[in-house]
Amino acid sequence: MFRALRMLGRLRRAGRVLGAYDVLPPSEWSQFTPPPLRAAKALGLFRRNKKLAVGRSGERLARALTELGPSYIKLGQFLATRPDVIGTEIARDLAELQDRLPPFALSEARKILAEELNAEALATIGDLGGPVAAASIAQVHKVILLPEVPAAPPRRRALKILRPGIERAFAEDLEAFAWAARWMERIGPEARRLRPVALIDTLARSIAIEMDLRLEGAAAVELTNNTAKESDFRVPAIDWDLTTRRVLASEWIDGVSLKDRDQLIARGYDLKRLATLVVQSFLRHALRDGFFHADMHPGNLFVDSEGRLVAVDFGIMGRLDPLARRFMAETLGGFLARDYRRVAAIHLQVGFVGPDHNVEDFAQALRAIGEPIFGRDASKVSMAKLLAQLFEVTRMFDMPLQPQLVLLQKTMVVAEGVARQLDPQHSIWDAAKPILEQWMIEQVGPQARLKDAAEGMTSLGRALSALPEVLRNAEQVAAMLSTNGLRLHPDTAKAIAAAEVRSTAHLRVAVWIGAVALALIAIAQL
Numbered sequence: 001m002f003r004a005l006r007m008l009g010r011l012r013r014a015g016r017v018l019g020a021y022d023v024l025p026p027s028e029w030s031q032f033t034p035p036p037l038r039a040a041k042a043l044g045l046f047r048r049n050k051k052l053a054v055g056r057s058g059e060r061l062a063r064a065l066t067e068l069g070p071s072y073i074k075l076g077q078f079l080a081t082r083p084d085v086i087g088t089e090i091a092r093d094l095a096e097l098q099d100r101l102p103p104f105a106l107s108e109a110r111k112i113l114a115e116e117l118n119a120e121a122l123a124t125i126g127d128l129g130g131p132v133a134a135a136s137i138a139q140v141h142k143v144i145l146l147p148e149v150p151a152a153p154p155r156r157r158a159l160k161i162l163r164p165g166i167e168r169a170f171a172e173d174l175e176a177f178a179w180a181a182r183w184m185e186r187i188g189p190e191a192r193r194l195r196p197v198a199l200i201d202t203l204a205r206s207i208a209i210e211m212d213l214r215l216e217g218a219a220a221v222e223l224t225n226n227t228a229k230e231s232d233f234r235v236p237a238i239d240w241d242l243t244t245r246r247v248l249a250s251e252w253i254d255g256v257s258l259k260d261r262d263q264l265i266a267r268g269y270d271l272k273r274l275a276t277l278v279v280q281s282f283l284r285h286a287l288r289d290g291f292f293h294a295d296m297h298p299g300n301l302f303v304d305s306e307g308r309l310v311a312v313d314f315g316i317m318g319r320l321d322p323l324a325r326r327f328m329a330e331t332l333g334g335f336l337a338r339d340y341r342r343v344a345a346i347h348l349q350v351g352f353v354g355p356d357h358n359v360e361d362f363a364q365a366l367r368a369i370g371e372p373i374f375g376r377d378a379s380k381v382s383m384a385k386l387l388a389q390l391f392e393v394t395r396m397f398d399m400p401l402q403p404q405l406v407l408l409q410k411t412m413v414v415a416e417g418v419a420r421q422l423d424p425q426h427s428i429w430d431a432a433k434p435i436l437e438q439w440m441i442e443q444v445g446p447q448a449r450l451k452d453a454a455e456g457m458t459s460l461g462r463a464l465s466a467l468p469e470v471l472r473n474a475e476q477v478a479a480m481l482s483t484n485g486l487r488l489h490p491d492t493a494k495a496i497a498a499a500e501v502r503s504t505a506h507l508r509v510a511v512w513i514g515a516v517a518l519a520l521i522a523i524a525q526l
Contacts, residue, residue, distance in 0.1 A: 004179075007176050007179040010173070010176040014068055017064050017067055018061075018064050020048065020052050021049070021060040021061065021064035022053035056089065056093060057093075058091075058093025058094060059093050061093070062094055062096065065097065069136070070101065071170050071173035071177075074203070074206075074207060075203060076094045077094065078202075081407050081410055083388075083406065085199065092388070092413075099136050101135060103130075104131075104139065104163055109141060109161050110128060111164070112162070112246055113128070113159075113161070116247045117242065117244065121242055123146070124145045125143050125145060125242075126144050128143055129141055129143065133299070137166055138160050138162045138213070139160070139163070140158050140159065140161075143156070145157060156251075156252035157249045157251065158236070159242070159248070160216075170207055170211070174204050174207070178197065178201075178204075185197055211245075213244070213248035217248055220235055220236070220314045221238060222291060223293065223314065224237070226288075226291060230284075231308070232277055232307070232309060233308060234304075235314075236251040238251075239251070250312070255305070255310055256269070257302055258274070258418060258421075259298035259299055261422065267303075269307065271423050272423045272426070274303065274309070275420070275422040277309050278296065279416065279419050280434075281309055282415045283431075283435040286318070286328070287320075287325050287328065287439045288439070290320040290325055291317065291319055292319075292320075292411065293316075294316045294408075294410070294411045295313060295315065295411075297414055298418050300313045318408055320405075321404070326350065327352065329439045330342065330440075331346060331347075332383070333436045333437075335366075335369075335373075336436065338370060338371075338374065340366040341359065343363070344360075344363040345359055347399065348362075352399050353397045353398065353399050354397075366390070383416060383429065384409060384412040387408075391406070
């Protein structure tokens with residue numbers, strides 16, 4: 001009882017603000033509003049403000065979440081990756097949610113540094129300058145470290161410092177979110193289908209990672225290692241001596257922000273080249289490495305004196321497993337070649353669409369997406385929009401949401417937007433084509449087949465070298481079968497029994513193979 005009152009107290013301000021912006025829920029969703037909420041709105045508990053309740057529902061929600069502060073901004077950014085929960089249009093509006101807040105006091109920043117760093121590390125920090133950027137979780141300061149030896153060149157660092165009390169603030173808000181999610185799941189089957197509890201649990205895990213700046217440093221190092229051979233892209237080095245859970249120190253970047261188009265022109269940078277570089281870097285990292293910067297807005301991208309693209313802020317990173325990478329590359333390549341049947345086939349091959357669907361019917365649906373693109377000016381065609389339409393269509397064919405692909409699509413929206421700001425005539429298709437072709441050569445072409453064959457021969461060699469041992473084990477298994485029979489672990493026996501009940505032959509075979517394999521392993525340990 002008291003806990004419920006406490007949670008309601010925490011959520012009361014949120015309800016008032018969301019109601020003022022007419023997003024609790026949006027009036028456009030009135031037919032889906034549960035009766036208790038309709039009654040509350042009718043009683044004026046969530047009074048609408050005519051001056052604030054203007055624009056699309058997604059725009060209103062973004063403004064409301066910004067007013068509510070850090071936890072709600074993060075919630076909005078997370079929801080932007082879940083169009084299956086909030087709808088494509090609202091997700092698109094939330095993708096533009098800006099993570100900017102007023103900075104906290106310099107005295108608080110100094111206090112955190114004193115708490116986090118040992119005396120030796122703290123002594124190297126000279127004058128702490130004012131913040132150069134402030135977001136919902138942390139803010140960044142520029143510092144010049146004291147020289148290690150007289151006349152040594154200055155060492156400049158960007159210090160990212162967590163906001164004071166942010167861990168507690170997020171913990172309290174997340175507790176309230178979780179309580180509200182559990183209450184929502186009791187409303188009815190539609191709310192349970194959206195799995196709000198699981199959604200908030202995922203958000204909590206994501207925020208926990210962002211709250212430990214050592215993990216962001218590790219992400220930066222991983223991206224550095226992946227891109228070590230690239231001459232046109234780089235990552236600031238991490239200074240681990242000054243990095244802790246609440247402080248991240250990295251090399252200070254002297255460069256021009258991509259948000260400053262006039263300055264880029266004044267410095268003589270080729271904006272067309274930069275636009276292509278942004279898109280190709282993102283696609284290269286996603287396809288080649290399966291690890292990409294997932295927050296590529298202009299404030300996180302710079303150009304250094306050598307014309308290299310420099311990325312900062314690695315709090316949000318995306319990962320793609322090999323299956324998702326193949327799906328992405330072959331899907332985009334298929335659309336480029338207008339081979340809709342191939343795109344449909346890859347959906348079925350990777351298991352994103354079930355085998356009960358007809359590949360030709362699916363290809364027809366994909367053709368309805370792709371054909372309107374061709375014949376238009378390539379600079380006016382959005383790859384991100386194409387992927388969004390693709391996900392809408394695939395839901396008609398029972399494709400479950402793939403979170404890693406949604407984050408990729410969201411990042412593509414941002415990267416595409418940056419490229420078009422730099423070069424309004426930029427063709428993302430022309431930029432993507434060489435990256436996709438290179439991936440296909442490396443993964444599907446003759447070189448890839450030779451590599452697979454070499455790996456297969458290596459595996460075969462290992463198997464042949466182990467053959468005498470396998471034969472010895474087989475003799476022991478035969479002897480055991482002839483005397484006492486095959487003794488299985490009770491769990492294995494239950495699995496076999498369950499498989500026997502089912503009619504799927506291949507599953508029964510798989511379970512029996514697994515049982516025999518376990519027996520062989522057990523004998524090998526004798």
